[in-house]
Structure formats: C-alpha cells, structure tokens
Amino acid sequence: MGTGRKANIEDITPNIRPAPGGRPDPAAAPISRRNWKRILNLRPARIYEAVVFLFFRLCAAVILIALLAILFQIMRYGGSRISWEFLSQPPREGMLAGGILSPLMGTLAVSLITILFSLPFGVATGIYLSEYASQGRITWLVRLCIRNLAGVPSIVYGLFGVALFVRALHFGTSILSAGLTLGLLTLPVIITASEEALRAIPSSYREGALALGATRWYTIRTNVLPYAVPGILTGVILGIARAAGETAPILFTGAAFFLPSMPRSIWDQFMALPYHLYILATQHQSIEDARPVAYATALVLVSLVLALNSVAILIRLRFRRNMERP
Amino acid sequence: MMRSASREALIHYSFAAAALFAVGILAGIFLLLLTEGFPVFRHVSVSQFFSWNWNPNAYGQPEYGILAQMLGTIMVTVGALVFSIPIGIGAAAYLSEIAAPRTREVIKPLVELLAGVPSVVIGFLGIVVTGPWLARSTGASNGLNALNGSLLLGLMSLPTIVTLTEDALRAVPAEFKAASLALGANRLQTLVRVTIPSAATGVIAACMLGMGRAVGETMTVLMATGNALAPPSGFLDSVRTMTATVAIELGEVPFGTAHYHALFVIGFVLFVFTFVVNSVSDLVLLRFQRKMQG
Numbered sequence: 001m002g003t004g005r006k007a008n009i010e011d012i013t014p015n016i017r018p019a020p021g022g023r024p025d026p027a028a029a030p031i032s033r034r035n036w037k038r039i040l041n042l043r044p045a046r047i048y049e050a051v052v053f054l055f056f057r058l059c060a061a062v063i064l065i066a067l068l069a070i071l072f073q074i075m076r077y078g079g080s081r082i083s084w085e086f087l088s089q090p091p092r093e094g095m096l097a098g099g100i101l102s103p104l105m106g107t108l109a110v111s112l113i114t115i116l117f118s119l120p121f122g123v124a125t126g127i128y129l130s131e132y133a134s135q136g137r138i139t140w141l142v143r144l145c146i147r148n149l150a151g152v153p154s155i156v157y158g159l160f161g162v163a164l165f166v167r168a169l170h171f172g173t174s175i176l177s178a179g180l181t182l183g184l185l186t187l188p189v190i191i192t193a194s195e196e197a198l199r200a201i202p203s204s205y206r207e208g209a210l211a212l213g214a215t216r217w218y219t220i221r222t223n224v225l226p227y228a229v230p231g232i233l234t235g236v237i238l239g240i241a242r243a244a245g246e247t248a249p250i251l252f253t254g255a256a257f258f259l260p261s262m263p264r265s266i267w268d269q270f271m272a273l274p275y276h277l278y279i280l281a282t283q284h285q286s287i288e289d290a291r292p293v294a295y296a297t298a299l300v301l302v303s304l305v306l307a308l309n310s311v312a313i314l315i316r317l318r319f320r321r322n323m324e325r326p
Numbered sequence: 327m328m329r330s331a332s333r334e335a336l337i338h339y340s341f342a343a344a345a346l347f348a349v350g351i352l353a354g355i356f357l358l359l360l361t362e363g364f365p366v367f368r369h370v371s372v373s374q375f376f377s378w379n380w381n382p383n384a385y386g387q388p389e390y391g392i393l394a395q396m397l398g399t400i401m402v403t404v405g406a407l408v409f410s411i412p413i414g415i416g417a418a419a420y421l422s423e424i425a426a427p428r429t430r431e432v433i434k435p436l437v438e439l440l441a442g443v444p445s446v447v448i449g450f451l452g453i454v455v456t457g458p459w460l461a462r463s464t465g466a467s468n469g470l471n472a473l474n475g476s477l478l479l480g481l482m483s484l485p486t487i488v489t490l491t492e493d494a495l496r497a498v499p500a501e502f503k504a505a506s507l508a509l510g511a512n513r514l515q516t517l518v519r520v521t522i523p524s525a526a527t528g529v530i531a532a533c534m535l536g537m538g539r540a541v542g543e544t545m546t547v548l549m550a551t552g553n554a555l556a557p558p559s560g561f562l563d564s565v566r567t568m569t570a571t572v573a574i575e576l577g578e579v580p581f582g583t584a585h586y587h588a589l590f591v592i593g594f595v596l597f598v599f600t601f602v603v604n605s606v607s608d609l610v611l612l613r614f615q616r617k618m619q620g
Contacts, residue, residue, distance in 0.1 A: 059416030129345060
C-alpha cells in the first residue's frame with residue numbers, strides 16, 4: 001500500500017521532488033491526520049490542476065460527442081429511408097415520394113463546374129506563391145487577400161454571384177452561375193492547399209534539376225509538381241466537399257425549388273442536395289410528412305461531404321508521412 | 327536560348343496573373359457590393375438606414391433600418407462565443423498539453439470533420455432537435471430563438487478556434503515550458519502563466535476568426551433562430567440576422583429597386599466587418615509567428 005502510494009505521487013509530480021536526504025520520505029512515515037494530505041498530495045495547486053485538466057478533457061469530449069450525436073441522429077431517423085430507389089429516382093408527389101436523383105445530379109453538375117474553374121486558377125496561384133514570388137510586400141498582400149477570401153461570408157458570395165454572373169454577364173440563374181460562384185468560394189481552399197503542398201517539396205528536388213540546366217518551368221513541371229499532386233488533391237477534395245455542402249451561394253444563382261426534369265445544359269436551373277434539404281426542412285407545405293425525407297436527404301448529404309473530407313484527410317496523412325521520410 | 331527565356335517569362339507572368347486574379351476577386355466583391363448597394367441612399371438617408379424598423383414591403387413608406395438585424399447578428403455571435411471560446415481553448419489545451427500524440431492524431435481529424443458538416447444540416451438539426459429541446463427546458467414558447475442560434479453557431483465555430491488555438495499553443499518553444507517546470511511550477515501553472523500568455527496573440531486571432539465564421543454564417547441562423555423582425559429583448563426571443571435577411575429577401579426582390587440595393591448594403595456591411603476581423607487577426611497571427619521564431 002505504501003509503495004503504491006509512493007508510485008502514485010511520483011507519477012503526478014515529476015517536477016517537485018524533496019531533496020535527497022532532506023526530509024523523511026512521507027510515505028514511510030506513520031500515517032497521521034497531518035500527513036494524509038501530503039501522502040495523497042492534496043495541495044490546493046494539485047487539486048486545482050486535476051480539476052482544470054478534467055475540464056479540458058471534457059471540452060474535447062464535448063466536441064466529439066457533438067459530432068457523434070449529429071451523425072447518430074441523422075442515421076437513426078434517415079437510415080431506414082435510404083434505398084436504391086431513393087438514390088435513383090427523382091422526387092415525386094410533392095417531394096414526399098420517389099428519391100433525390102435530381103438534386104444529387106444537380107449537386108454533381110455544379111461541383112464539376114466549380115472544380116473546372118477553381119482548379120486551374122487555384123493551382124496556378126499556388127505555384128506562383130510557392131515557386132515564383134519573392135517573399136516581399138506584394139506576396140504578403142496576395143496572401144492576405146486569399147485568407148480574406150476564405151473568410152468572406154457565403155451569402156456575400158451569393159450576392160456577388162447575382163450581381164456579376166446572373167446580371168452583369170447575363171448567365172442567368174443557371175448551373176454555370178452557381179458553379180462559378182462556388183468556384184470563387186473554393187478558390188482559397190485550393191490555393192492554400194497547393195501552396196502548402198509545393199512548399200513541402202524539399203528544395204534539393206529543384207536544385208537538382210536546375211543544376212542540370214533545366215529551366216524553371218521545366219523543373220517545376222517534372223521535379224516539383226508531380227510530388228505535390230497528393231497535397232493538391234487534398235485541397236481539391238476539400239474544396240468540392242465545401243462547395244457541395246454550401247447552400248447560401250446557390251440560393252439565387254441557379255438552385256430551383258423543384259424541377260420536373262433534369263437540367264440539359266449548363267444554362268439550365270438545377271436542384272441541389274443542400275437546397276433540397278432546406279426546402280424540405282422549412283418550406284414544405286406539410287412539414288411533418290417531409291421530416292423522414294429531410295432526414296434521409298441530410299444523411300446522403302452528410303455521407304457525401306464527410307466521405308470526401310475523410311478521403312482528403314487520409315491522403316494528407318500519407319502525403320505528410322512520405323514527405324517526412326528522407 | 328532567347329526563345330526559351332521569353333517563354334519562361336511568359337509562364338512566370340501567367341502565374342502572377344492568376345495570383346492577381348485572386349486579389350481582383352476580393353476587390354471585385356468590394357466594388358460590386360458598393361456600386362450595387364450605394365444607390366439605396368438615394369431613397370433613404372443614412373440615419374434612416376441605421377434605425378430599428380425594417381419593413382421594405384410596406385405600402386407607401388417602406389423602411390430600411392438594419393439595427394434590429396445587426397443586434398440579432400451581434401447576439402447570436404456573442405452567444406456563440408460564450409460557448410465556443412472556453413470550450414475551444416479547453417479542448418485545444420487538452421490536445422496540445424495533455425493528450426498523448428496518438429490520441430491527438432485521432433481527435434484532430436475528427437474536429438476537422440465537424441467543420442465539414444454542412445451548415446444546412448446543422449440548421450436542420452436546430453429545427454428538429456435543439457429547438458424543441460430548448461423550448462422544453464427553458465419554457466420559452468418558441469425554441470427557434472437567439473439561444474438556439476448561439477448554441478449551433480458556437481458548435482460551428484469550435485473547429486476553427488480549437489485548430490488555430492492548438493497551433494498557437496504548440497508554437498510556443500519547449501524551452502519556455504521546460505524553464506517553468508524546472509522552477510517547480512506544475513503543468514497547469516505552466517500552461518496558465520507561461521504557455522497561454524506567450525501564445526496569447528495567436529489565441530486571440532483564433533477566437534477572432536471563429537467570430538468571423540459565426541457572423542457570416544447564413545443557413546444555420548436562417549433555419550434555427552425564427553427570423554422575427556422585431557428587435558429582440560432577450561436570448562429567448564426569435565431574432566433575424568443580417569445574413570438571414572439577405573437569404574430570405576433576395577429571391578423575391580425586383581432588380582434595381584431600393585429594396586434590392588438595401589440588401590447589397592447589408593452584404594457590404596457584412597463584408598467590411600469580416601474583412602476587418604480577418605485582416606486584424608491575420609496581422610496579429612503574423613506578429614505572433616515572428617515572435618515565436620525569435
């Protein structure tokens with residue numbers, strides 16, 4: 001018992017030790033009322049530390065529990081509704097029957113436009129910031145702008161999309177307008193990921209090619225870019241995940257309440273998964289009947305977005321490990 | 327040789343153009359919101375705009391006062407931060423000071439996953455889960471109120487605050503902590519008196535970015551706070567935020583009317599606010615990083 005306590009004290013006080021040969025070992029002394037406190041180490045500072053650390057643990061637990069609760073709730077009420085029919089049929093009978101094929105397709109089509117727009121611009125900006133730019137004021141300004149773009153509220157992107165793509169450029173409310181609006185929104189994600197991925201490439205890769213007389217672009221193309229592909233891919237996937245889940249920017253740039261048929265071109269309006277969920281949750285005429293469909297739609301949306309996020313996180317972990325290896 | 331050199335220059339400049347394009351978007355958003363929003367002041371005065379009544383569809387004398395919405399936005403944001411700052415800093419302290427490296431490797435991606443949950447899904451759960459629960463437990467007649475919005479926005483700003491605070495705490499050089507521990511301080515004392523003060527600027531920037539996220543959030547508050555236009559008198563009242571107003575009304579408004587322009591001014595106010603918050607926290611973070619690198 002005595003030794004057990006002693007080990008315990010050592011465990012939690014690695015830094016405060018009595019000087020050797022100084023005071024008698026408290027654990028060896030007979031237990032009296034006075035040194036109980038010392039044996040259990042009940043100094044106020046110690047108790048305080050234990051309580052506060054417990055609070056820190058609880059904080060972390062709250063976040064994990066919230067995530068699990070969200071997933072559990074959606075699976076519990078939405079899971080039974082999921083079937084092949086739900087995924088492969090367009091909505092029917094006031095969206096209460098059938099499935100979610102048209103919103104799903106709409107979201108995929110818009111994400112495609114989004115990525116076609118933001119991938120080239122994003123990667124090019126990333127290459128510039130990592131490979132060409134000198135680390136001066138202009139680069140700092142560009143970075144500041146990019147980080148600010150990431151913080152612009154999504155509804156403001158919606159307003160911008162309406163004013164620029166829908167009105168000024170006469171794209172109308174369409175897949176194109178919505179895709180470009182979401183493209184602007186995902187641009188910072190892709191730029192940041194590309195720049196970080198390129199920076200992680202050791203400079204010896206570049207120096208090797210440059211020393212052999214390769215031009216700068218040739219060096220980037222053959223010795224830098226290929227190794228940064230996993231990192232860039234992470235950014236692209238995270239960007240798509242963000243775009244696929246956004247509702248506010250597409251509210252007025254092309255998403256439709258309900259369409260009887262699938263869109264035929266990028267000039268048509270479309271149904272989108274997140275907007276469909278919004279409609280089912282708030283705008284439907286019989287809200288209670290729509291609840292199960294709303295849960296199932298939420299389940300599909302969350303699965304899609306979180307699957308993309310998980311893939312991105314896994315790629316990044318592998319990429320980081322590969323880069324750390326010399 | 328010359329051909330190759332000019333080609334290289336061309337490639338260089340096209341990449342620079344792409345980077346400038348990113349700057350151009352930010353400037354473009356600013357200018358477009360300004361030019362689309364500013365004409366509203368031909369219809370209403372600035373003081374009318376900063377008044378309490380928002381009634382754009384009134385017959386005869388429409389009113390465009392945005393103060394009630396501003397108050398709504400401020401309330402849900404402050405409410406969100408009351409939850410998310412202590413919990414966020416606590417969780418970050420756990421991740422950086424207590425958790426084993428292996429545990430941290432598992433928890434950090436999960437926190438990022440929480441950030442990935444679409445806001446419309448959080449809003450939906452606000453309607454079907456937290457709203458009714460709040461109504462039951464507080465006795466409020468309507469669970470879709472400022473408190474509900476605060477709770478959900480707090481949850482949504484947590485990943486930002488946790489991730490950035492943890493980065494800041496871990497950027498503090500190990501020597502600082504070692505010196506404190508060697509002087510006999512315990513781990514909590516070291517954290518509170520040494521690590522957090524050294525990382526203070528980084529932690530503040532993290533909280534500011536969390537705030538920016540909460541202010542700009544649209545779908546969650548649109549769905550979960552009830553959207554009443556009357557100025558709220560407490561957290562159990564239904565509120566409408568600036569973002570929600572734009573989301574509700576932009577769909578119905580005819581192009582070029584005072585109402586249309588007024589919505590762009592709201593967007594402009596949101597943009598300027600988040601711009602200031604982001605720029606300041608960016609500068610603060612930059613100084614912090616310089617300081618930590620010595």
